[in-house]
Amino acid sequence: MLFDTHCHLDAPPLGDDVEGALSRARDRGVTRVLVPGVEPRQWPTLAALAERHASVSIAIGIHPQCLPELADADLADGLADLAAAARLYGAVAIGECGFDGAIAKESGVSLVRQSEIVRAHVEVADALGLPLVVHVLDAMGHALAFFEALGPRPHGAVLHAFGGPAALVPRWSALGFFFGIGPSITWPRAKRPKEAARVVPIERLLLETDAPGTYVHGSPSRTGEPGQLVAVLDALVTLRDEPSEVLVTSIGANAVRLFGP
Ligand SMILES: [Zn+2]
Numbered sequence: 001m002l003f004d005t006h007c008h009l010d011a012p013p014l015g016d017d018v019e020g021a022l023s024r025a026r027d028r029g030v031t032r033v034l035v036p037g038v039e040p041r042q043w044p045t046l047a048a049l050a051e052r053h054a055s056v057s058i059a060i061g062i063h064p065q066c067l068p069e070l071a072d073a074d075l076a077d078g079l080a081d082l083a084a085a086a087r088l089y090g091a092v093a094i095g096e097c098g099f100d101g102a103i104a105k106e107s108g109v110s111l112v113r114q115s116e117i118v119r120a121h122v123e124v125a126d127a128l129g130l131p132l133v134v135h136v137l138d139a140m141g142h143a144l145a146f147f148e149a150l151g152p153r154p155h156g157a158v159l160h161a162f163g164g165p166a167a168l169v170p171r172w173s174a175l176g177f178f179f180g181i182g183p184s185i186t187w188p189r190a191k192r193p194k195e196a197a198r199v200v201p202i203e204r205l206l207l208e209t210d211a212p213g214t215y216v217h218g219s220p221s222r223t224g225e226p227g228q229l230v231a232v233l234d235a236l237v238t239l240r241d242e243p244s245e246v247l248v249t250s251i252g253a254n255a256v257r258l259f260g261p
Pocket residue numbers: 006008036096135210
């Protein structure tokens with residue numbers, strides 16, 4: 001079983017052909033997909049996806065890149081609704097939430113403000129006994145300091161689209177984090193993500209496509225889709241010492257351990 005643990009299946013253009021994307025994924029052995037929440041108006045769409053497709057699980061959360069477009073009142077309402085929505089829609093995780101240095105620079109939603117929003121997600125995840133899906137872009141030091149101050153995540157978490165640095169893997173691991181390895185390791189010149197994917201302990205590896213925004217090297221189109229997870233796995237196999245079957249079995253078990261059966 002291959003599990004795409006981070007795929008924006010509802011996002012255009014993927015959202016226009018969910019059936020096709022899921023069926024192509026199934027043909028390649030990708031039988032489960034986790035679709036992250038990005039903002040409150042999108043949550044009912046996720047719920048409908050999960051209801052229609054047994055292979056789809058969802059997370060409920062507010063993405064830092066959505067914050068600039070979200071009115072203060074809508075953000076406050078969304079955070080207040082987070083726990084109830086996660087329960088109502090059967091979310092298997094809280095997120096994605098996180099820290100985005102580019103958003104802090106460009107939009108004025110500071111990392112301090114982003115921390116308050118992540119903290120609200122953490123509280124809900126802890127209260128519901130769910131793992132956290134975390135996005136970190138250009139804010140690695142800040143994010144690590146934030147989570148180290150909180151201590152280990154009691155129900156686990158994933159640092160999605162992990163591209164290094166490899167040196168920080170032990171510190172994130174000590175906090176109960178898994179690492180979402182994505183299409184970046186398929187790109188010939190991507191040295192840092194490959195170094196990181198080599199050193200993640202096997203019991204902390206997860207695979208993701210982060211589609212449709214990212215796609216694998218050699219893909220015929222610039223739209224990622226869950227079936228491309230196989231190319232991510234193939235790239236990982238070339239980077240690691242374990243045989244392919246061992247990686248597939250362990251990574252599948254990791255995903256179930258974090259997100260449930
Ligand atoms: Zn995402």
